[in-house]
Amino acid sequence: MSDSPERISLAGRLRNNFLTGLIICAPLAITIWLTFTFIDWADSWVTPYIPQRYDPQYYLDVAIPGTGLLIAVLLITIVGFLGKNLIGRSIVNFGESILHRMPLVRTIYRSVKQILETVLKEQSTSFKKCGLIEFPSPGMWALVFISGDAQGEIAAKLNADGEEMIGVFLPPTPVPTAGFLMFVPRSKVIMLDMTPEEGARLLISGGLIAPEYKPQGQPVPALVAPIRPAGT
Structure with a gap:
């Protein structure tokens, strides 16, 4: 034993x-x-x-x-370089004018181009912040990605009461490839300090991998415990 x-x-x-x-x-x-x-x-x-x-x-x-x-990376880079000058831009515009005349193709092309321009644009604020909203019922909170302020007709109709609306994307767990696009009042969203990458890891892991949080102004804990006098 x-x-x-x-x-x-x-x-x-x-x-x-x-x-x-x-x-x-x-x-x-x-x-x-x-x-x-x-x-x-x-x-x-x-x-x-x-x-x-x-x-x-x-x-x-x-x-x-x-x-x-x-080779694909080199060709794409060359096409991007040529597309910035006058001659290359004219060729691109001519090719797009042909695509715009095709009923089904033009819809697919415009949608894909708009998505890529939104995602790859350096000045875009899409999915650069995470937040919490009450979903699916009060008292229950869900993690969302902030897509930006409501624009166009949606902003005109929803902002009529003076409450600013923002678009949020609510993905499922553990595969955040689909979800819900919702427009909610800005005051109803709790903004988070975590990055979208950290939010994605939190979703994919089902809440097991939570990012480290250090509140601003909170002192850093000491690595070594203070020595107490004998007898205390």
Whole structure:
């Protein structure tokens, strides 16, 4: 019976070591797998359209991961550079005028372009803040991403009473790829200090990974406990 606690302690240490190793290795392995999966996906789309005389794999006779992705990035950068000058802008406008004449294609093109311009625009304030709203009933709070002030007809109709309305996006847990777009009074939203990335991690983990919060003005706790006099 004297060996039982020691055996339990050894088993506990092995279990803790395994869990620690799993926490270290699993995110690294998943990140590497996702990275190479994305590279292979990009290569499968771009590499078949590369002329053979310009393909490095033809001369080396060895598959080089990332060749298609690198070429795609270079081409996109060149197109962006050309699209800024007068001639390139004229070509882009001509191509868009053709797309705008196609009933179904123009709807898809305008929607995708508007989404990308909103997301990639440097001055955009979309999803740069997180907040809390009472949902689905009073006393129950849900995490939302702030998309911006209500605009256009929505602002004209909802702001008629003088209450400023803002748009919020309420995603589900644990996959925040869909959700509800709602317009609520600004006074009903509790703004948070956490970043959208921290809010996304909180949602994906189901509340298990909460960002560290340090209230402004609160002193930093001491790393070493103060030494108390003997007898106290």
